[in-house]
Amino acid sequence: MLAYVARRLVRLVLSLIAVSIITFGLLQLVPGSFSDLAEVGSTALGDQTSGDGGGDSLASRYGDQVPAWEQYARFMTGLVQWDMGPTFKYPQSSVEELMGEAFLVSLSLAVPATLLTLLVAIPIGMVAAVKKDKLADYGSIFTLTTIQALPGYLFALVLVLVFSVGLGWLPVRGWAGPEYMVIPVVALAVQPTAMLARYVRSSMLEALRDEYVVAALAKGGSRRTVLVRHVLRNSLIPLVTVVGPIFAALATGTVFVEVLLGIPGLGRLFTLAARTRDMPLLMGTTLFFALILMVMNLIVDLVYGLLDPRIRHQQRTSSRWRRPRRAGLLPASQLVDSRTQGGRDDGGGGSETPSPDVSAADGTEVRR
Amino acid sequence: MTSAHAAAPANVTGAACVPEPRESALLSVSDLRVSFTKPRSAHSTEVVAGLSMSVPAGGSVAIVGESGSGKTVSMRAMLGVLPDTAHVTGEALFEGRNLVGMPEPDLRRIRGTGIGMIFQNAMSALNPTRTLKVQLTEHLRWHGIASGAEARRRAVDALDRVGIPDPERRIRMYPFQLSGGQRQRAMIAMAIVAGPKLLIADEPTTALDVTVQRQVLDLLQDLRRDGLAIVMITHDLGVARYLCDDIVVMRHGQVVENASMRSFISAAQHGYSQHLLDTALDVTTAVGENDIDDDPVEDVTATTALAHPSPGVGGDQAELLVVRDLAKVFHGRGGDVTAVTDLSLTIPRGETIGVIGESGSGKSTLARLITRLTEPTAGDITFGGTDVLRLSGKRLKAWRRQVQMVFQNPYGSLLPHQTVAANVVEPLRVHKVGTKAWRRERALELLTMVGIPESRADQYPRQFSGGQQQRVAIARALALEPALLVCDEPTSALDVSIQAQVLELLQDLKERLGLSMLFITHNLAVAQRLCDRAIVMANGCVVEVASTDTLFTRPQHPYTQALLAAVLPIRAELPPRSGVTAALDRVPVEQEGDLVEITAGHWVRTKRSADDFAKPQVLTQKGLTQA
Structure with missing residues (x-):
């Protein structure tokens, strides 16, 4: 298990390095280096003269005289030490400070939005699956599909119109207290909810077709018990893979909603950085986005293992089941058993079974 | 009425009668009907139309x-575990209480x-x-x-x-x-x-x-x-x-x-x-008691294991396929898995060789090796004098025309979006044989040969039953007039009576076209019905090779004996259970050793010498005995 996590972390670091090289390379191609901006006296550069002479340090880091590889190396060293230096626009604050503040804001939206998504989507998906082909199913799926097709910022606008402008219950925009969170959280949650509910529905329907449902009913379980103890649990496992990216997407900020509602989150910071060609800030935010996404994926895989014993088993042993070279040394029962199990790696050869369903289906040959 | 209990079989008259629900019955079902309504339609299909039975x-x-x-469906309906769309009527008394509507x-x-x-x-x-x-x-x-x-x-x-x-x-x-x-x-x-x-x-x-x-x-x-x-x-x-x-x-x-x-x-x-x-295939294993004395035991031409044994050689017939010391090791992250090892066999022209084995025995890997869908780790494959493993490019493609395969799942092996006629001529198209019109002719000819009427040639695979789909798959395999047909469990996905028809078709084609076949199966009865000789595989290696007659009456390897002992005859007397259990317990012995020819054409993997087999064991109705 530790070896598995270690391997994944190594892969994560390598991916991050790849992302950083690509991002840096692309930014070099974009017109508007630090010296260009300084030459034309662009407003994209902040107050270079005030304070502790940030302008000098910026010029010495990103000026024309510094070769690109050195700029890159210096930034990456800073990244490792969590000291990425000043930004073009705000020479007085460092990249990590700006990102840290913005991330906290985004996080305080992402966590409630994700929870709201789960709380609403799972029951809707469940009902739709259980009432398949009935009004509740058609109604909810129709609504969800429609909602999914509409952009999230549209909901933000509608919510502002109704609750802020019309009813006056909530502030219109800004970021000054918990009441400012309500509209963005709801607006952010709408689309993921629609998507997740549809996933829940199809995942539940798939689990409902499994024979262990009939087996559990045949043991005398009530439909409700069977639904909760067997179907729901199993059908929610694959959803972890969807919830992870949803959370990552929300946590890295959603540009439209943040800009629209004036929320100083990561999304707004990123647009700002892009608009002003603030190279250090762009590098920082991009790498941070990549990091969050990769960490979420790692967490998803670990949680998947936690929930599904088959995956856990794979991760723990991280080697395939091995057939003995010659079965002559095994006791009778084991040989008979190993023969039936052998079907699993018979056709697969050297490849690993990618998903739990595949290994489940291959476990026995079905013959009629 | 018939006593439903085995304790009194003497009462059985042979007449089929419906046992009436009795007080003593544990379960008595009468006129159980199940129908399904499709969503959004008033139409319903009756799936069970009046089941009556009783279980003491x-x-x-x-x-x-x-x-x-x-x-x-009927049993699930009785227990009420069908979906809501099922409509159940009738009576199912369990200990006197009706389960339907409970x-x-x-x-x-x-x-x-x-x-x-x-x-x-x-x-x-x-x-x-x-x-x-x-x-x-x-x-x-x-x-x-x-x-x-x-x-x-x-x-x-x-x-x-x-x-x-x-x-x-x-x-x-x-x-x-x-x-x-x-x-x-x-x-x-x-x-x-x-x-x-x-x-x-x-x-x-x-x-x-x-x-x-x-x-x-x-x-x-x-x-x-x-x-x-x-x-x-x-x-x-x-x-x-x-x-x-x-x-x-x-x-x-x-x-x-x-x-x-x-x-x-x-x-x-x-x-x-x-x-x-x-249509049910019954394995006939036992030889009558009297036959034992007539056994040509003196025929034993005890030869010790050859350096390169090539079991399967049958008489003077020209050999179509010769496989020597074939091995396949899969390299996985968790280590090497030996799927096939030390395998030699010969397929004479016009003969059908069966490969019998349970799941994981390496029989499907063998099929893939012989057809060069998988590259072997070691060994030689010679096909009509050509070294198959050295072929590549155009010559490999040309060679493939001579070896065709039929798979277990017919629907999965046919292209669903092409008509069956198009499916059948697909190999001809791939190998650019004939004109379009000629290929069409050929498709109809092949379909007729396997018993699919011309009028259905332009239908799609899903419109055919499983057995018919397998016929189409066989027709496709025959399109290039191959010399060797490799069948991997072609009947095990089919119902019993359909299975019999497909086997009959293969038997017929074999005789008419002089096909050579490698027939892979786990079903002993199928092997007995169709094959001239058979190879028994266990854990990737051959444990016994013999003509099917010999194999089914005088199995020598403990694994073959266990396989045969586990067979459930339909008509014949059941061998005593104790003997079967003993045979099953002995399964793993003698995986080691060499293939030894104990009588002409009968090879057994053993550590013993051929002389020990001078008095072969014989499977009789009483179980295994020393002849």
Whole structure:
């Protein structure tokens, strides 16, 4: 298990390095280096003269005289030490400070939005699956599909119109207290909810077709018990893979909603950085986005293992089941058993079974 | 009326009669009907049209029929575990109480404690993410039978009773951690832990290897002996005959015959029953007692193992395919897996060689190696004098024309979006043979040859039944007029009577076209029916090679003997169970050693010398004896 996590972390670091090289390379191609901006006296550069002479340090880091590889190396060293230096626009604050503040804001939206998504989507998906082909199913799926097709910022606008402008219950925009969170959280949650509910529905329907449902009913379980103890649990496992990216997407900020509602989150910071060609800030935010996404994926895989014993088993042993070279040394029962199990790696050869369903289906040959 | 109980078989008159529901019956079903309504339509389809049967306490009844005959649906309807779209009428008295229309809580209690159910595939019938403990104890708690430590103790007892070794440890395991046979046993334990009086077994052994099947059936028989009544849903008459006293034959949702097993086997009344009996393949293993003395034991031309044994050489016939010392090792991250090792065989022109083995024995890998779909790790393959392994590019493609394959799942091996005619000429198109018009002619000709009328040539595969699809697949394999046809379990996905038709077709084609075939199967009866010679494989190596006649009457390797002992005959006398158990226990011995030719053309893997086989063992009706 530790070896598995270690391997994944190594892969994560390598991916991050790849992302950083690509991002840096692309930014070099974009017109508007630090010296260009300084030459034309662009407003994209902040107050270079005030304070502790940030302008000098910026010029010495990103000026024309510094070769690109050195700029890159210096930034990456800073990244490792969590000291990425000043930004073009705000020479007085460092990249990590700006990102840290913005991330906290985004996080305080992402966590409630994700929870709201789960709380609403799972029951809707469940009902739709259980009432398949009935009004509740058609109604909810129709609504969800429609909602999914509409952009999230549209909901933000509608919510502002109704609750802020019309009813006056909530502030219109800004970021000054918990009441400012309500509209963005709801607006952010709408689309993921629609998507997740549809996933829940199809995942539940798939689990409902499994024979262990009939087996559990045949043991005398009530439909409700069977639904909760067997179907729901199993059908929610694959959803972890969807919830992870949803959370990552929300946590890295959603540009439209943040800009629209004036929320100083990561999304707004990123647009700002892009608009002003603030190279250090762009590098920082991009790498941070990549990091969050990769960490979420790692967490998803670990949680998947936690929930599904088959995956856990794979991760723990991280080697395939091995057939003995010659079965002559095994006791009778084991040989008979190993023969039936052998079907699993018979056709697969050297490849690993990618998903739990595949290994489940291959476990026995079905013959009629 | 017929006594439904085996204890009084003398009463059986041979007449098929419907046992009337009696007071003493544990379960008595009369006129059970099940229909399904499609969503958003008033139309409903009747799937079961009047099932009547009765199961005495401790009795056993087989429900036999082909797929879609309503066997499973009727039993599930009785227990009320069908989806809402099912409409059930009729009467099903269990201990005098009607299950049909019974309020859900009462019915649930009966489901949990009075009637247990087991399924074909234990892997899917057990929840993959729950431990055995959870799955074996939850319904004890639901029905207030036991909870906590007491429930766990009962579960351990049940696992022990079904023969799972070390139940204390295994109860903490997940289904995927058990072997196939153990999973099946665990599922049975789950069904019996609450102490039901009736067990509904839905094809519980169909997906298992023959030796494991035999062990599971023996377990069910033991449970019966302890007083558990069993309804066995199966399509396999051998299984039905082995376990059950009475039989109900279903077709298109209706009962066509309801009789005691004995009278059914000896004198089935209904034409369809007779048809089932006729098409079911029966392995004939035993030679009569008298034949033993006539055995040409003096024929033993004891030759010691050759440096490169090439078993399968039959007389002077030209050899089409010669395989020497073939091996395949798969390199995985967890280490190497040897799928095939030290394998030599010869296919003479015009002969059919069977490859018999259970799952994991390497028989499918062998097929892929011979067709060069997989590259071997070591060994030689010579096909009509050509070294196949050296071919590449155009020459390999040209060679492929001579070797064609037929697979187990016909639908999966046909292109679903092409008509069957297009499917059949696909190989001709690939190899750019003939004009379009000529290929069309050829397609119709081939389809006619396999018994598909020309009028259906432009239909799509899904419009055909499984057996017809397999015919199309065979026609496609024959399109290039191959010299060798490699069939990988071509009939095991088909119903029994369809299987017989496909085998007949292959037999016919073999004779008419002089085809050579490599026929891979786990089904001994199929091998006996079709093959001239057979190879028995276990764990990637050949353990015995002989003509099918010799193999089925004088098997020498313990593994072959175990396979044959596990076979369930339909008509012949059952060999005593003790002998079978002994044979199954001896399975793993003698995997080591060399192939030794003990009589002409009969090779056995053994450490002993050929002289030890001078008095070969013979499988008689009493089991294995020294001749």
